[in-house]
Amino acid sequence: MTSKIEQKQKLNEVYHSGVTTIYSARADRRFCYTLYVPRRLAQMDRSKTTILVSVHGTLRMQSQYRDMFAEFAEYNNCIVLAPLFPANVLGDGNMSGYKFMREQDIRYDLIVLDMAREVAEKYSVSDEKLFMFGFSGGGHFTHRFTLLHPDRIKAASVGAPGVVTLADPDKPWWVGTKGAEEIVGQAVDLSKLKGKPIHFVIGAADRETWEITIEEGDSCYMPGINDSGESRQERIRSLKASFARHGALTKLDAVDDVTHEVELVIHKTREFFADVLNGTYIPDV
Template sequence: MSKTFSTLKKVILYTISILSLLAITGYVYLYVLPKGPEISEKNKINSGIDSFVIHAYKESKRKSIRVWTYKPEGWEDQDKIVFVMHGGGRNADDYLDAWTEIAEENNLLVVAPEFENKFYKYTTNDYQEGNLFTFFGTSNPKSEWAYTVVENIFDYIKSTNNITNERYYMFGHSAGGQFVHRMVILMPEARIETAVAANAGFYSFPDESIEYPYGLKNTGISLENDLQKSYKKKLIVLLGELDNDPALGTFRTTELAMKQGGHRLERGSNFFKMNQELSNQYSWTFNWKIDTVSNVGHDYRKMSENSVGWILD
């Protein structure tokens, strides 16, 4: 009996040691070692398709990020700048391609950050959840939030290209739609003029009792003190009329996600309704809108085309 117990104890200790070693190795790889492509030289954005690489954080050189751009020949200072946030596939170049014709027709400088991650199929915390927390659940400083990275990119573009724009526009689809609506909620001070969150897979509902990213628990956001700032921002919840099939794209089916609705169309409608009711309860200004695009499903190209009206308005 004592021999069996001793063997079991050794097995348990060995297992714990292996798991601890894996956790430490994973943490060092993800959060200590430098990540990303090589930093590019500081140059002005060229017309047509271009890209550059900068340090993602202003206070650290640990992570770099590639940023794709498209600039029409006729674009000038004070013309509109649109950040386009890719989906869960981290395919910023594809999203840029979807916006090149739109940019030409409407004279828009398109900026598409690429939140590269080799493990994107297994991790979502670093992008669509804003990098508030590490994969291991520990908090990240606000200076390393993914939303802060967008602000840093805007500062870089302004300083490198002698741009005086004080505001930018934003569009995101699917995982990018998650990114956009959470940025409006969690960083209302961001310099966004109008944000369009299209076909998000699930949302951060205004509920302090539900863990983030499904609710706002542990984010530091207070419903009474902070959300009214977010409601003053212009956020468009853009939904595809045919995005009612859970089989489309990557669809989260956890218990908390399913409570939001059975498909993306329902979840987006419920999210908007709950925020609207909360703003009415406190008599707050509410500048959010909801729009449903007819005969379109989970299609980032068609949703991009249908978002332009809100950006130009």
């Protein structure tokens, strides 16, 4: 007969390590997350474990964003946290609220921080400094989160965002960082970007513009919103340059013959995170 201790151990092995089940977020039960927890975590130095937040795009392929880092997590002492932010959460048809950090009373950045705290408490690891990756809509989230919370980022990888917020204190929030505290509820201190490893990745053939040109009347339209460039290629370069101007240690990887496909660029992000962990990261000159 299986003892209670053995039952608990079996439950932990099945549901709380490796690929986990999906948990509702304690900060707001409308949102949830799944994890990949290294099966060897008990043998690892948990004081050095890093939580890697992997943020989905508009299609909300949550499990894919977890699984892309599963093997990496096993060999690099990371716990992967993949949040899910459903579309239409307020019943208004909006698919993009999470990308801009705030949607009415919802602060998506704070929800992610509490998810990380919840994971850190459960597995006795630190959430002080996070790895973060996001592609497309997740790239929106990742670079804006980094602007708002640079002190919580160990390293960030921004994949092919369609609409960018430049690290520019002279342009209003969404276009730049001016007035973020009034709109989002969090001030931006661009001096904290100095020395921060920030990676940018995109397919070199990712050139469609139909989804990323913001027209007047759109909920996130404001004057200048399209000035960072016509295509994702131009916009990611404008974004990278704006971070670099404030001392971030930036690098851009444009993967040949790839369009808007996360699975074909993710190896560059894994290499970036591994280089940061190993102390071998070399930013662009």
